[in-house]
Amino acid sequence: MASLTVSSITNGDVRTHFVSTAAVNWVILQDDSGVTLIDGGYPGHASAVVESLTQIGSAPEEIRGALLTHAHVDHLGGIAALRRGHSFDVFADPEEVGHARRDFLEQASPADIARIAYRPSVLRWLSEIVPLGALDKSGIADALPFTDLSALPGAPVAVPTHGHTRGHSAFVVGGGEVAVTGDALVSGHMISTVAGPQCLGHVFTHDVPANEDAVASLAALDATVVMPGHGPLLRGDIAVFVEQALT
Ligand SMILES: [Zn+2]
Incomplete structure (x- = not known):
């Protein structure tokens, strides 16, 4: 099983858990009514998602x-796999639902990856993610568009951040303290050559200028904890991280 670490933030009755693995992260919101999953890793991470739930x-x-922050296989796959044995609804931004259902796929193709596969870091990344089901193209046929999320555990608030995919969404939780930024704003990646706040490379991003605008808009949030889709948790003023990512 993929090794994982869990970092938790408490705000009143809500605990926000950042679950980090080598390849990708997910987030669990927990209160007395249960848990909300935000993303769930690759298909092969389903057992690691269960393990992270056990740990909390x-x-x-x-x-x-x-x-779903967005419907790329490294965020959707674990949820799709988990859902084969468990019943719960899966929601995405209305613009992203078609992607989650696999009406279309906005993801780096094997040919896109092949062009950069001469880099040792890319080969290491591929050897990590292919066994986790990176080539699995299945979606979630009954994914639903979200509207009001306030009834879900942790009462997340969606922040539209379209660009990485056409309907990418960030979420604010913990009364505004925590921003879950998905792949709009990340803090590292197995094939990134730099550490710290950044935007993912062009090969992974559907609309680069739109993503940069979306990341810029995150500076208006009050968050002091950032939980990205890739890389470590960040503590500090999100506006500073936004500035670093865009320079
Ligand atoms: Zn992505």
């Missing part, structure tokens, strides 16, 4: 709903 004293039966 929860279980898949307590999932009241799952949210």
Whole structure:
């Protein structure tokens, strides 16, 4: 099983858990009514998602709903796999639902990856993610567009950040303290040559200028904890991280 670490932030009755693995991260919101999953890693991460729930004293039966920051296989796959044995709704931004259902796929193709596969870091990354199901093209046929998320555990608030994919969404939780930024704003990646706040490379991003605008808009948030889709958790003023990512 993929090794994982869990970092938790408490705001009142809500605990926000950042689950980090080598290849990708996910987030679990927990309160007395159960848990909300935000993303779930690759298909091969389903057992690691269960393990992360166990580590926080929860279980898949307590999932009241799952949210996708976006429908790339490294965020959707674990949720799709988990759902084969457990019943819960999966929500995405209305613009992203078609992607989650695989009406279309906005993802780097094997040919895109082949062009950069001469780099040792890319080969290491591929040897990590292919066994995790990176080539799995299945979606979630009954994914739903989200509207009001306030009834879900942790009461996340969606922040549209279209660009990385056409309907990418960030989420604010913990009364505004925590921003879950998905792949709009990350803090590292197995094939990135730099550490710290950054935007993912062009090969992974559907619309680069739109993503940069979306990241710029995150500077208006009050968050002091950033939980990205890739790389470590960041503590500090999100506006500073935004500036670093855009320079
Ligand atoms: Zn992505």
